[in-house]
Amino acid sequence: MFDQLESLDAKFQEIEAQLQDPAIVSDSKKLRELTKLRAELEPVVLAWAEQRTRLKQLEEAEGILGDKDMDPELREMAEMEIPDLKKGIEAGEAELKRLLVPKDPKDARNVILEVRAGTGGEEAALFAGELFRMYIRFAERKGFKVSVLDESEADMGGLKEAVAEIEGDGAYSVFRFESGVHRVQRVPKTETQGRIHTSAATVAVMPEADEVDIQIHEKDLRIDTFCSGGKGGQSVNTTYSAVRLTHLPTNTVVQCQDERSQLKNMAKAMTVLRSRLLEKAQAEVDAVSSALRKSQVGSGDRSEKIRTYNFPQSRITDHRINLTIHQLDAFMAGQLEPVLEPLRAAFEAERLQQLQG
Incomplete structure (x- = not known):
C-alpha cells in the first residue's frame, strides 16, 4: 500500500507542476482533465501526508522512550503520546484503505x-x-x-x-x-x-x-x-x-x-x-x-x-x-x-x- 501511496503522491505533485504551465492553462480541455484528476487525488494525498507525520512522530517518541540518557520528563511525555499516536495511525490506515477503494x-x-x-x-x-x-x-x-x-x-x-x-x-x-x-x-x-x-x-x-x-x-x-x-x-x-x-x-x-x-x-x-x-x-x-x-x-x-x-x-x-x-x-x-x-x-x-x- 505504501508504494501505491507514494506513486499517487508523485502523480499529484506532477499535476501541480503542470497546472502552473501556461501552455496547460491555455488548453481548456487539458486544464479541465488535470483539475478533475487533481481533485480526485487530493483527499488521498492529504490523508497520506497526515499519516506520514503520525508515523514520524511515533518513531521519534519510541526513540526518546528507548534512550536511557534522555531527560526523564521527555521520556514520560513520549510514553504518554505513544498510545494516542498508535490509535491515530490505525485510524489513518483504515481511512487510506477506504480512499484507495477503486471508484465506480x-x-x-x-x-x-x-x-x-x-x-x-x-x-x-x-x-x-x-x-x-x-x-x-x-x-x-x-x-x-x-x-x-x-x-x-x-x-x-x-x-x-x-x-x-x-x-x-x-x-x-x-x-x-x-x-x-x-x-x-x-x-x-x-x-x-x-x-x-x-x-x-x-x-x-x-x-x-x-x-x-x-x-x-x-x-x-x-x-x-x-x-x-x-x-x-x-x-x-x-x-x-x-x-x-x-x-x-x-x-x-x-x-x-x-x-x-x-x-x-x-x-x-x-x-x-x-x-x-x-x-x-x-x-x-x-x-x-x-x-x-x-x-x-x-x-x-x-x-x-x-x-x-x-x-x-x-x-x-x-x-x-x-x-x-x-x-x-x-x-x-x-x-x-x-x-x-x-x-x-x-x-x-x-x-x-x-x-x-
Missing part, C-alpha cells in the same frame, strides 16, 4: 430518477408524490440541477409515476442507494376508523448513459408525438411537442413533455431510453455474476424492500443496514444524510472487504 466510474454521472406508485392504490400514489418531492428538495440542497421530464398525476393529487433528470458532478454516487421498494405505514386520509395501512412506491435510480454506452438504431424505434398534458400553459398543451419513444426489441417505452420544443423533448427522451437500456443490460450481467449480488446495499434491485417510513412513530428504518432513526419530518423535507451516509460507509466497507478477500 458511473459515480460521477448524472441520474435518471423514476418514482412509481406501487401497491396501495391512491395512498401509494400520494406517497409516491411525497417521495418525488423529497428527492427534488434533497437534490436542490446538494446544488444539483433538476429537470422533471414526465409526470402522471393520480386522481387524489399524488403521482402514478414521475421521471426526473438530476444533473451534477457525482449525482449517481449520491442517489445510487435509493433504488428499491419504499414502504409507508400510516393512516390514509380516506381512512375513517384510524387504521394504519401499508402502501409502497418503487424508486429506480439510473446513471445517465452516453451514446457510446448504448447504441440505438433508428429501425428499432417507434416515435410518437402528442400534446403535453398537465401544467405548462397554452402553447405547451396545444402543440405536438411531447415525445413518446418505443424501443421495439425490448418494448421499452419512455416519454418526455417537459420542454416546449419537440427536439429538446426528443433528446431528453433518448437520454432516458439509453439509461433504461443500460440498466437492463447491467441487470442481466448482475444476474449471472453472484459476486455482484452479495451486497443488498449495492445491488439496487427494485424488488427489494429497502426502507420503511412509519408516520405514527416518526420512524424511518433502512432494512439493508438495520438502521432506524426518528427524524421523519426532516427526512421527507430532503435531509437524507442521516441514512445515506451510513449506507455509503457500509457499501465502502463491504467493497474493501471483498477486495482484500
Whole structure:
C-alpha cells in the first residue's frame, strides 16, 4: 500500500507542476482533465501526508522512550503520546484503505430518477408524490440541477409515476442507494376508523448513459408525438411537442413533455431510453455474476424492500443496514444524510472487504 501511496503522491505533485504551465492553462480541455484528476487525488494525498507525520512522530517518541540518557520528563511525555499516536495511525490506515477503494466510474454521472406508485392504490400514489418531492428538495440542497421530464398525476393529487433528470458532478454516487421498494405505514386520509395501512412506491435510480454506452438504431424505434398534458400553459398543451419513444426489441417505452420544443423533448427522451437500456443490460450481467449480488446495499434491485417510513412513530428504518432513526419530518423535507451516509460507509466497507478477500 505504501508504494501505491507514494506513486499517487508523485502523480499529484506532477499535476501541480503542470497546472502552473501556461501552455496547460491555455488548453481548456487539458486544464479541465488535470483539475478533475487533481481533485480526485487530493483527499488521498492529504490523508497520506497526515499519516506520514503520525508515523514520524511515533518513531521519534519510541526513540526518546528507548534512550536511557534522555531527560526523564521527555521520556514520560513520549510514553504518554505513544498510545494516542498508535490509535491515530490505525485510524489513518483504515481511512487510506477506504480512499484507495477503486471508484465506480458511473459515480460521477448524472441520474435518471423514476418514482412509481406501487401497491396501495391512491395512498401509494400520494406517497409516491411525497417521495418525488423529497428527492427534488434533497437534490436542490446538494446544488444539483433538476429537470422533471414526465409526470402522471393520480386522481387524489399524488403521482402514478414521475421521471426526473438530476444533473451534477457525482449525482449517481449520491442517489445510487435509493433504488428499491419504499414502504409507508400510516393512516390514509380516506381512512375513517384510524387504521394504519401499508402502501409502497418503487424508486429506480439510473446513471445517465452516453451514446457510446448504448447504441440505438433508428429501425428499432417507434416515435410518437402528442400534446403535453398537465401544467405548462397554452402553447405547451396545444402543440405536438411531447415525445413518446418505443424501443421495439425490448418494448421499452419512455416519454418526455417537459420542454416546449419537440427536439429538446426528443433528446431528453433518448437520454432516458439509453439509461433504461443500460440498466437492463447491467441487470442481466448482475444476474449471472453472484459476486455482484452479495451486497443488498449495492445491488439496487427494485424488488427489494429497502426502507420503511412509519408516520405514527416518526420512524424511518433502512432494512439493508438495520438502521432506524426518528427524524421523519426532516427526512421527507430532503435531509437524507442521516441514512445515506451510513449506507455509503457500509457499501465502502463491504467493497474493501471483498477486495482484500
